[in-house]
Amino acid sequence: MCFLVLSLVGVAVWFVKKRRKPNDGYHPGFVTPSPYASSDMSGYSKGETPLRSPSVGYSNYSIGSRGFGSQRIQSSVTDLSVGNTKCFPYEELYQITNGLSRQNLLGEGGFGCVFKGCLSDGREVAVKQLKDGGGQGEREFQAEVEIISRVHHRHLVSLVGYCIAENQRLLVYDYVPNNTLHYHLYAPGRPVMGWGIRVKVAAGSARGIAYLHEDCHPRIIHRDIKSSNILLDNNFEAQVADFGLARLADTNVTHISTRVMGTFGYLAPEYASSGKLTERSDVFSFGVVLLELITGRKPVDASRPLGDESLVEWARPLLNEALESGKFEELVDPRLQKNYNEVEMFRMIEAAAACIRHSASRRPKMSQVVRVLDSLVEVDINNGVQPGKSEMFNVANTADIRMFQRIAFGSQEFSSDYSQSSLAASRREF
Known part of the structure; x- marks a missing residue:
């Protein structure tokens, strides 16, 4: 009797195993959001959810990667959509941009040309044609597009769709109508960008x-x-463009060292010399943008006197003087004609100085920069407050402001992550 029961149990186990579907390597699940919670950030609007990505990491996206469900990808990728984006036929994008004509050209950069177009539903878009087809195969390209397509934030340009056609790789973005920060700062004949707008763009x-x-x-x-x-919309809300494109344009990407990309004048010292890349490299570049907003000068300007062509190198001694003495008149864009709040200006100078430190580990995280810049934006730039009349900072400094001052001055009190050095040596580092 006991032998009969054991036999029945064995048959049942064998039958259940046989009915199970074989594992084809497809993993539809998503990893959990970043441990850096949104609560650490300021000013994010509703609907800006943390990005969730396919269960394999960046470096694992390759042709034939089973982790991305390659067996489920059909041979005709033009029939597919990725995430919330649409896969456009090449013919449609060619038509809406008038044959990718120069008349529709919005701009040209290191990753390719951008053309304006209008979809059949009336939606205006910007179509970016990647140089050399992006340098990737179809599945690699789709894997990277999957990452970008899941990023949604009011201050990031949204990806609408993409196109793969033979060696062509195109990305379709929402069109942002009010040109770029570079245009508003430097284009001939443009009105001077006011201080309040500059603060708003920096914070966004x-x-x-x-x-x-x-x-x-x-x-x-x-x-x-x-x-x-x-990019700027008609209300001068900033939207950062071209994020993720380095992944699409680079054929041999690792998480540590990659082919150097970027724009001269914005490159962090460690990135330009070795290609080693971290978030702090972006922080340095953003510090250069803050210097542009403060000074009204281009990152590299050959028309300047010999030795002053580089904005960062020209600004370093002036930043040091401003932090020590509080005097910053030589730094500030003369076109502002002193129409700014001095305390707000000093806070932005502190932020810029901290961001462009030589040592990457001593630069702040972007979330810390956000908190400081948001404290400036709390003065509504549209509520009629005149430059220099704000009473916002006529109170004791907040803990965040004091913390950020320690970063700018190089104090060791801020974080154990920063290497040990004297305050004087830290100031000299600028």
């Missing part, structure tokens, strides 16, 4: 970059932050 773009660094999983390092990659 900082929020977008911080979201990429700390709320996306896997994190996204931009690698080409500059004023021409900060």
